[in-house]
Amino acid sequence: MKVISIFFLLLHFGIIAADNAEGAYVSFKNYGRDVALFTSETANIYTSNIGQEFYLNHKIIIQVEKGYKDKFTHLTGVFQTQLLSELSNSDIVLISPKKGQFLTVYKRLENISSVEAVQPDYAIVKKHHRTSKARKGVNIHFKPPNRLQNSQCEVSISPTRIAIIDDGFDFSSTALSPFNVLLEYDADRQEVMIADTTRVAGHGTMVASVIASQLNSKPISKMSHVAEVVAIQQASTLNSAMILAFSVAQKMNADIVNSSWTLPFVSQLLASVIDDGLLHGDVSFVIVSAGNHAQDACISNKLSVIEGVTTIGALSKDGSIAPFSNYGNCVDYYAPSTALLQKQNKRIAVSGTSSAAAMATGEFSYLLSCGLSNNDIEIKNNKLK
Template identity: 30%
Template sequence: MDYSVFLQYLNGHINTSGTSGRYIIRFPHPAQYNECLRQLHRLRRKLPALKRVRTSSLLRAFLCPLGLPDKVTRNRFGVLVEEDSIVSVHSASPGKERSAEIPWGVRRIDAPEAWSLSTGSQIRIGVIDTGVDYSHPDLRYSLARGINLLNRVSLPHDDNGHGTHISGTIAASGGSQGIIGVAPRSLIYPVKAFDHNGSAYVSDIILGIDWCVRNHMHIVNMSFGMKNKSVSLQNIIRKAHEAGIIVVASSGNDKKSRSVDYPARYSQTISVGATGKNGRIAPFSNHGSYIDIYAPGEKIYSCWLGGGHREMSGTSMATSHVSGAIALLLSLRPGMTPDQVKRRIRRNARALPANSPLAKAGTGEAHASRLLRGKTKKLTSS
């Protein structure tokens, strides 16, 4: 099929100033995408605006800044068009700095008791976030190169702090002068999709997931969310799930009982709510039937920019504890499927206090040592 008319249309309507809307254009069939991609590469020299078109082979999609998307319809070109939405990280403002100590959340999920069995060795975790502080001493042995989707020629340096905090909870190995994360020998691959304000477009997250699948991540940590559903985001998460990748997502900080943010709402993720030091659901956390597991998320002490440490609260912080616990499990028992991991982490959770009215029956708090030892008893309070 000749896609020259379609590509000429894109070239004529791409706004290179960055002030226009952004859209995700999906192709229903692989052959259509492959042929249009081939023609895109051929025409880029002749039609220079096409250099602004990014592509996702996993989703079979073009990601474009377009001024007049209403004319790109299925009836005209045989493609599916979705507006590119903005997504935000799930955390509150950072708290004060404190002297270094073992974070209470790592102790709460009983990670130190699990380290005799596993420390997360050889497990690759894609953290789609604001990047990471590569100079942080606690993360010196925990970081791979990753990718910066906002600036492909640069390392995914963190200019916000959120991604560094998440990475510290998962995999810090700072020794006596720093902090220890849940899985200190796992390897973080930072995927910078979020800017200095903690905001990203769905298209950047799609490219991040695409990269994680192609680079064989075991786990993808998604400490962010949005209110509206994205079919494109759901489709690529499903593809990651089919590829055997465990996707862990934060539920949101809106105190809701009947809903959680996307992408945590998709069934192919492990959705995470937050608890406080008292073991109860944190006041800010979403809760109820959409939550798969809870984990510490209130006043969590972890790595920060400039080699320091900060407290932060949010379901983002809870999600990083769960990703770390899953890394411990996969290092000990490689080859487990995402569905097997979800069932196991739920069955081996610590029961929430009996007087926790916000909790869904049977949903508990992550417990790393039980998870590794494979206990499957009915939840009891502790």
């Protein structure tokens, strides 16, 4: 189990008092803690009692008991409903109120007994992701990094299925030809991406390339494809889009889900979807990057706090923790931060916890294709409990 400081636990679950929520535009509970949002001078941007700024699209996400998801279509003030995720014991539904009815519908939903949780749909305005800076100070104590082991097996049974949640996919590169791309889906637009659409190679392409490079370094013989890929475009970090992205990955029976987002705040609803896929679905690993902020991952990237998520930090060439890498008890493994990729006639170096997490994704995919279980892989890599 990931160890978190007593203070963080108390703060996270609301035992330490938060700022007064009086005068809030809207408030919600997250892991029992009251999160209050206050209007600002900028339209649709709200300050909060937890030090984060939120963008609201004035839609509502609810977690509802099984059998009740269709009961909200005709609720007064509701324009549209959409099922985002089917969990084993409940459903996550997106509610779109009619114009000017957001607060009225929100209060109605809070008073319905079958509704287990209500939150506004939001995105964190001041996101902290994929920015590198050196760690400040020299007095930080690190436990010995749990390094990812590079393994080989005698026989590869079948390719695994990898879902990559990111932005900027372009699979036209020959370096990605070993992948069998099953689906390209845009979780922000909620539509399948057409194959002949003009693509911009971005961060998602880099992640996919590192995964492919790691798999291509293995003796995977007599397999036409090294892995099956589900590419899920998700650039907005809207909570509803992130929930939908993980839900699509699970519906596509992904063995591994890779995400490079580093989030300073995570909804319990998103965490429920991730947790349900690991416990009751076919997902063996959800692999996230620790983040490039030279901070404690438990605080800087709340995805790392979710039980069952595998968080990857970065190593320097000398085997020490990279100066930019997030660290701490929420980091499960550390992998090399730098990967060399072929681009046209050049070899380019990419570096960061995203590339380290991609390398780990390729390694775990390979081991799953060898017939190892997720428990076998964790034991093989001496995962620190």
